[in-house]
Every structure is written in C-alpha cells, then in structure tokens.
C-alpha cells in the first residue's frame with residue numbers, strides 16, 4: 066500500500082514512512098492511493114471477532130508488508146489489552162432508534178486512546194528498526210494531548226512537546242497531561258486557541274531550520290495511522306447491529322474531522338453506511354461547509370465542549386481531495402486560497418461527492434438538553450461532546466427503521482461541571498485515572514507566537 070499527499074507534490078510513501086512522517090512535505094495530508102475493499106461476505110466473516118482481531122483484519126490492507134500479520138496481531142492485542150471494557154468499544158442502546166458507541170474505556174477516557182495506544186506501539190516498532198528518534202510536536206484541545214502522552218511517556222527514542230490553549234481545556238484534561246512525570250514529556254500552555262496551536266504544529270513541519278536538526282513527528286489526526294485505527298470501531302458497531310446486511314447512520318461529534326473521516330473510509334471499504342452526521346457546536350464551520358458550501362473560519366468561541374472548539378479542520382482537506390476528483394495540485398491551490406482569506410467555497414464536485422454527509426449544529430442549550438434527555442429518559446450520563454452528537458442524531462430526521470449510532474467520544478467525568486449543570490449529578494472519575502488531583506502539575510506558559518514556541522522546542526529537544 067502506498068500513500069499520496071492531498072497536495073500532489075510530496076513523494077509517495079509506504080505505511081511505516083507515513084506513520085513517522087506525519088504531515089506531507091508539501092503541507093498536505095497523506096491518504097492511501099486507493100481504498101482497500103471488503104466484500105459483504107468478508108465483512109460478515111468478521112462478526113463475533115474479539116476487538117483486537119477485528120482491528121488487525123481492518124488494518125491489514127493499510128499496513129501492507131510493513132508488518133507481518135502475526136506482528137500486527139501482537140500490536141493490536143497489546144494496544145487493546147489496556148482497555149477497561151472487554152468489548153473495547155461497547156454499544157449502549159438509548160431508545161428504539163438510537164445507540165451510543167462508548168469509545169472512552171481507554172486509559173485517558175476519550176476516543177483518542179483507541180488510535181493513540183496503537184500509534185505509540187507503531188512508533189516504537191518502526192523507530193526500533195532504524196534506531197532512529199522522533200520529536201513529536203502536537204496540539205490539543207484537551208484529549209489528544211493526554212492520550213498521546215500516555216502512549217509515549219517513558220519511550221527512549223521519542224520526545225513529545227504538547228501545546229494546549231491556556232485556560233481552554235477542562236481541569237481533568239489539563240491534569241491528565243501535566244501530571245505525567247517522564248523526562249520525554251513537555252507540556253506547553255499557549256495564549257490562543259487550538260487553531261493557533263495547530264497552525265504552529267503545521268508550521269514547524271515546514272521549518273527547515275528545525276527539521277534539519279530534528280525529525281518531527283505527529284500524533285494529531287494529520288497522521289494517517291490515527292485515522293486507520295479509528296475505522297475499526299465503525300466495523301465493530303455495524304457488525305453488532307446487523308451489518309453488513311443492514312445499513313446504519315452514525316452521528317459524530319466533530320472538530321478536526323478525523324473521526325468522521327474514518328467513517329467515510331469505512332464506507333469506501335464497503336461497510337454499508339446510510340449517513341454520516343457531522344455534529345458541531347457553535348464553532349460550526351463544518352456545518353456551514355456541508356450545508357451551504359461555505360468553508361469560512363471565524364474566531365473560536367469557548368463552549369462546554371472545549372475539545373470541539375475548532376474552526377480550521379485539518380482532515381476536511383482529506384475529504385475534499387477524495388470526493389473532489391483526487392487532484393492534488395488543484396486542491397493545493399484551493400488550500401492556499403483558504404490560508405490567505407480564511408474562507409473558501411466548496412466546488413460543485415466536492416459538494417456532490419460529500420452526499421453521504423449531513424450536518425447539524427448544537428448551541429449550549431441544545432447540548433444541555435441532550436445530556437438531560439439521555440439521563441432522565443434513558444438513564445445514560447453523556448459528556449457534552451457526545452450530547453452534541455446525540456442532538457444532531459435526533460435532529461437529522463433519519464428513517465426510523467435505520468439505527469443511528471452516536472459516537473460517545475469522552476467519559477462524562479472529564480467535564481463534570483457541564484454534566485452537573487445539565488443533570489444535577491456530578492460524575493466521578495473512574496479508578497483507573499488514580500489520584501489525578503493530588504499529583505503535582507508541570508507545564509510552561511508561552512505567548513501565542515510561533516517564534517516563542519519554536520525556540521522553546523529547539524531549546525529543550527535533545
């Protein structure tokens with residue numbers, strides 16, 4: 066399997082190279098040069114498999130010959146062995162039509178663990194082969210940071226610098242990053258938004274003064290391996306609810322468009338998906354793009370779902386590439402226009418090609434109301450991000466005969482204030498996070514300028 070850049074100019078790479086490269090050298094994102102296909106019979110044969118084996122089957126065509134089938138199975142067994150639920154991503158039914166897919170049973174209580182537990186092992190595997198090292202620079206609006214840190218803390222040949230927007234993540238999220246004591250972990254709080262942090266990460270990949278001395282790696286969903294691992298749970302949910310004979314709709318709380326793009330990949334591979342519902346909070350660039358063709362970024366508004374307080378959605382570029390004719394040079398031109406104007410229109414081909422997607426936006430009242438409904442009517446406590454997904458799922462008007470699965474992207478205890486305001490109940494942290502509030506924090510605060518962040522990273526990277 067070879068990977069190509071969405072901007073058409075970077076060299077094509079194999080799976081190991083793409084995992085270590087993160088962002089493409091032309092500023093684009095890597096995607097497989099073609100989508101692997103499963104027949105209905107092949108999908109049906111996956112029914113009842115343990116999650117780790119299902120993951121190996123779904124990932125195998127993407128990995129190509131970079132891992133033997135046996136080694137891939139050793140890695141998936143190790144990655145998913147750390148989850149607190151035997152099913153790894155269990156489904157919970159809310160009513161006749163709605164289910165939630167709980168993706169928060171990993172070590173840091175969000176869906177990010179599903180991919181990052183695997184990515185940490187892949188880094189070790191591929192770096193070990195060449196005795197290389199990696200300086201990871203990541204941006205987080207709260208969840209990627211802790212999941213990535215958990216996955217790589219203590220590794221000898223990996224160092225991680227994680228940027229979060231100061232004061233804009235929950236206390237639990239911040240502490241899950243800043244209380245990890247390991248010499249290779251560096252937390253940085255910047256003045257600014259997640260979008261500012263993500264822009265700095267992309268800039269550092271293009272900074273020749275830095276890349277001449279350090280091999281920069283990515284843990285954000287710009288790294289293809291993240292998305293590959295997220296495709297698996299769409300298969301897991303479908304197989305439990307009658308797939309491949311029955312088609313499902315998925316509602317996905319969306320920010321950087323990685324999770325829902327993984328659903329698009331599952332559909333491309335042959336999984337019957339009726340609709341992908343892109344659920345946003347008031348930072349609704351994706352809702353406007355999909356409903357009106359208007360992809361224009363404003364400033365970020367802080368909400369009770371801080372991990373989705375994102376306006377510039379990295380993985381939307383992968384969708385535009387895939388549904389708009391896979392013309393890298395034309396997309397590079399379109400993205401350059403967006404970088405300058407912070408706005409662009411989708412082409413007719415892009416809008417038409419994205420027909421599997423629909424979208425909805427939830428304001429703060431809708432989010433609270435969805436948390437309350439799930440708790441009072443169904444006995445399920447949801448976090449605010451999942452509640453946005455549920456609001457969109459119920460608003461989308463899907464045929465009642467089609468099951469709608471909302472991705473539960475975080476544990477409610479990561480956002481206790483918002484959950485308590487909506488339901489009157491304060492969720493407690495599961496025992497696996499330990500004495501989070503007793504541990505000492507360590508992070509530096511930096512101004513929100515690229516130079517300040519770059520100088521800090523260069524000054525502290527070994």
Ligand SMILES: Cc1ncc(COP(=O)(O)O)c(C=O)c1O
Nearest residue numbers: 208319320321322323324372474
């Ligand atoms: C809890 C939670 N829900 C939803 C999202 C949005 O996911 P994505 O960025 O893949 O669209 C995020 C952040 O990425 C998150 O942390």
Ligand SMILES: N[C@@H](CCOP(=O)(O)O)C(=O)O
Nearest residue numbers: 205206207208209285286372
């Ligand atoms: N919501 C994310 C933002 C980063 O997105 P990613 O999926 O590209 O890593 C977070 O919680 O950090």
